[in-house]
Amino acid sequence: YLQMKWPLLDVPSSATVKDTRSPSPAHLSNKVPVVQHPHHMHPLTPLITYSNDHFSPGSPPTHLSPEIDPKTAGIPRPPHPSELSPYYPLSPGAVGQIPHPLGWLVPQQGQPMYSLPPGGFRHPYPALAMNASMSSLVSSRFSPHMVAPAHPGLPTSGIPHPAIVSPIVKQEPAPPSLSPAVSAKSPVTVKKEEEKKPHVKKPLNAFMLYMKEMRAKVVAECTLKESAAINQILGRKWHNLSREEQAKYYELARKERQLHSQLYPTWSARDNYGKKKKRKREKQLSQTQSQQQVQEAEGALASKSKKPCVQYLPPEKPCDSPASSHGSMLDSPATPSAALASPAAPAATHSEQAQPLSLTTKPETRAQLALHSAAFLSAKAAASSSGQMGSQPPLLSRPLPLGSMPTALLASPPSFPATLHAHQALPVLQAQPLSLVTKSAH
DNA sequence: CGTCCTTTGAAGTGG
DNA sequence: CCACTTCAAAGGACG
Numbered sequence: 320y321l322q323m324k325w326p327l328l329d330v331p332s333s334a335t336v337k338d339t340r341s342p343s344p345a346h347l348s349n350k351v352p353v354v355q356h357p358h359h360m361h362p363l364t365p366l367i368t369y370s371n372d373h374f375s376p377g378s379p380p381t382h383l384s385p386e387i388d389p390k391t392a393g394i395p396r397p398p399h400p401s402e403l404s405p406y407y408p409l410s411p412g413a414v415g416q417i418p419h420p421l422g423w424l425v426p427q428q429g430q431p432m433y434s435l436p437p438g439g440f441r442h443p444y445p446a447l448a449m450n451a452s453m454s455s456l457v458s459s460r461f462s463p464h465m466v467a468p469a470h471p472g473l474p475t476s477g478i479p480h481p482a483i484v485s486p487i488v489k490q491e492p493a494p495p496s497l498s499p500a501v502s503a504k505s506p507v508t509v510k511k512e513e514e515k516k517p518h519v520k521k522p523l524n525a526f527m528l529y530m531k532e533m534r535a536k537v538v539a540e541c542t543l544k545e546s547a548a549i550n551q552i553l554g555r556k557w558h559n560l561s562r563e564e565q566a567k568y569y570e571l572a573r574k575e576r577q578l579h580s581q582l583y584p585t586w587s588a589r590d591n592y593g594k595k596k597k598r599k600r601e602k603q604l605s606q607t608q609s610q611q612q613v614q615e616a617e618g619a620l621a622s623k624s625k626k627p628c629v630q631y632l633p634p635e636k637p638c639d640s641p642a643s644s645h646g647s648m649l650d651s652p653a654t655p656s657a658a659l660a661s662p663a664a665p666a667a668t669h670s671e672q673a674q675p676l677s678l679t680t681k682p683e684t685r686a687q688l689a690l691h692s693a694a695f696l697s698a699k700a701a702a703s704s705s706g707q708m709g710s711q712p713p714l715l716s717r718p719l720p721l722g723s724m725p726t727a728l729l730a731s732p733p734s735f736p737a738t739l740h741a742h743q744a745l746p747v748l749q750a751q752p753l754s755l756v757t758k759s760a761h
Numbered sequence: 762c763g764t765c766c767t768t769t770g771a772a773g774t775g776g
Numbered sequence: 777c778c779a780c781t782t783c784a785a786a787g788g789a790c791g
Contacts, residue, residue, distance in 0.1 A: 521784045526769035530785060538786095546786040547767040554768040572770080588772045591783060595764090765790080773782070 483517040518594070519586050522579040525568035529557055 523531065530553050537552050538544055557565070579586070 521771075521782095523784060524770035527784055530768075534786065543788095544786095545766085545788050547765085547788080549786075550766085550768040552768090557769070569770095576771080588783070589774085592773070593782085595783060763791090766788090767786095769784100771782100771784090774780085776777100776779085 483519055519583050519590065521588055521591060522575040523572060525565065525572040526554075526557055528571050528575070529553070529560075529565075529568045 530550065533553055533556060534546075534549060537549050537556070541549070541552070543549065
């Protein structure tokens, strides 16, 4: 099960640092530099199943089925020490310098941490060869000069942190000095290095990790390729995940951040501020709109009859082109409120409150998102008051910013108690009116 | 070519 | 402390 679920997160269980290129037995035997994989050609194909929980292996990809039934997903995957970051193969400088806090193994110097089979993705055991996060990782987070050293195996070239994005195709740059002790340099030198220091990207959060893993799957099952639409689906699938499943990604993201901070102790997200184009004004505008429509949604939900900004979507409708599925592509067999409700709670419990969302047009999107949040809160509160949140981490007891509400309601991911068990009684959010989400209510 | 779209989450800024 | 903003991935769409 573990192999199927997280095939490439597997690494040698030995505590000895050795070649992680061949992490596991047979299923990662092909050693092809990841860079040889064309960026535009995603290695994953519909034939590749890496998550039996979410997709039936072998079944033709006919429908996108965001419905995820954790109950049928098999045994909850226990924490595995080998769940380490595939995204941060330590650089040569890091090897031997940074004892990985989690006991992760580091790749051999100058070696790609992960490899792809030749000729695209024809691994004899595709399901075990690589998951989406791996593939997307290698295709997007490694630049050729990083992972394809002229002399693989030589300690000279290494594997910089995948978060590093160097626009200049050069043999360098290596990741910033990894050990504070090693970086005893003059301020001038430091400044100089900082000027040309590579762009270190933010570590991926739980949802981003999830997207990386699942995107190919969704794309394979849909005809659409537009990321915006895919992301909408993924967002819904994310909500459909069980608490336990999400916890895996939260934990993974936590490890990512931990490793990232170790690799780049001086890095700050601030470093990347302003490096992307800002679209502040529009965001503010739409935010205002969403706030307005949250209130509308409140009323609608309060009356429990009308659903403005909400379009019901045919449950069985497979995801198709955005145009043809206008207003329907995002639906899933699972009712959103089932997803919105406590994942651990029986999905049917709140399914009658389904408020499927169709994030189609721009103005509506925000509103629907807001409504989504509102419905989420509603479902959460309902679940809470009905005593079905016992297995959930503590929920916040105060209103939350709209943007962070779902997260917070999901129980403060950063403090997500991975070891939480169903028998543990936890304080839960008291059932509150939907107006909680608004400032005025606050 | 650069930016937008779209998602969630983390971390930043500013009041 | 709170609200808001930015960026992380992705790739088609668009100016």
